[in-house]
Amino acid sequence: MKLNYYQIDAFTDKIFGGNPAKVVPLNEWLEDELLQNIAKENSVDATAFFIYNSGDDIELRWFTPDLELDLCGHATIATAHVLTTILDYNKDKIVFNTKSGQLYVHVENDMYVMDLPQRNPVKVELPNFIKASLNKQPKEVLKSRDYILVYETEQDVRNIKIDKSIFDKENIDPGGVVITSKGNNSDFVSRFFIPQATIFEDPVTGSAHASLIPYWGNVLNKKEMSAIQLSARKGKLLCTNKKNRVLIAGKAKTFSEGTLWIE
Structure with a gap:
């Protein structure tokens, strides 16, 4: 074939x-x-x-x-x-x-x-295996499909280190862990990690923005936003928050x- x-x-x-x-x-x-x-x-x-x-x-x-x-x-x-x-x-x-x-x-x-359909995250407790794997703890934790860890600054997001040996102890099927903050040159930034996955850090995760867009839209009181995913390859996304949907360009x-x- x-x-x-x-x-x-x-x-x-x-x-x-x-x-x-x-x-x-x-x-x-x-x-x-x-x-x-x-x-x-x-x-x-x-x-x-x-x-x-x-x-x-x-x-x-x-x-x-x-x-x-x-x-x-x-x-x-x-x-x-x-x-x-x-x-x-x-x-x-x-x-x-x-x-x-x-x-x-x-x-x-x-x-x-x-x-895409909007996925509003809600506040939750951070599982111990994720907490123990982080070199710095977030100021806020939410979840929809993915855990969303909110930090104070873009530098926090850039500098986050995850102990993979601890992080991989449990699976989050089918989701992962988003690290996010307000951006220096964009409205917000993020990184995305998946426990037990072949590819540990995803370069640009459109699906995670189905949750990030409504969260940051509410925090920033903005409908249209720019986003950067801070992986080694980097990605740029233009985002629009609607009533039950999100637009990602x-x-x-x-x-x-x-x-x-x-x-």
Whole structure:
């Protein structure tokens, strides 16, 4: 079996930045075990598989090297980029059917604008294994899918160190841990870590912003915000807080395309 693939860097305007995703078009769904093995072999943060046969909607799923995700922002942006710049998809709005319901993407001013369901975080206690792994404790802890650890300054976020041997003692399936604060050159910044994951720190995590946007929107009393994820690759996101949804906009660049040979 021969499958085409495209590797896209999302939430960046240049290759080697943002978050890489592989995008694989399918004619029909393959077995979950095979999809997972392909994602593991690809060794990027996420592999997006999609089916578009007829009609307006596109079936979309995302796999990390370790598991299937319920929501993945950067691989959704990457899929939209493949559809519109490589596969000649010409509708004004892309509708994706996913495990998190319908997601929407449209192109505006050379940016992909993604419409996701809002995930409001609530205050919780920090689990002991996360607390013990941190070199500095947060001022506030919240949770939706992910734990959200709020710090005073961007420098705190940049300097955070996590003892992986302690951090990996438990899993947070399917979520992770977000470190965030107000930004120096943006409204807010973040970093994202996943216990027991093949890729420990995610470069740019669109899905986490479904929670970060309503949180910072309330704190800053702003509807439109800019965000930077402070990974080594860095990513830039333009964010809009709506009533029950969030808009996340970013750019994307094609890095490579090729063929997967599955015997």
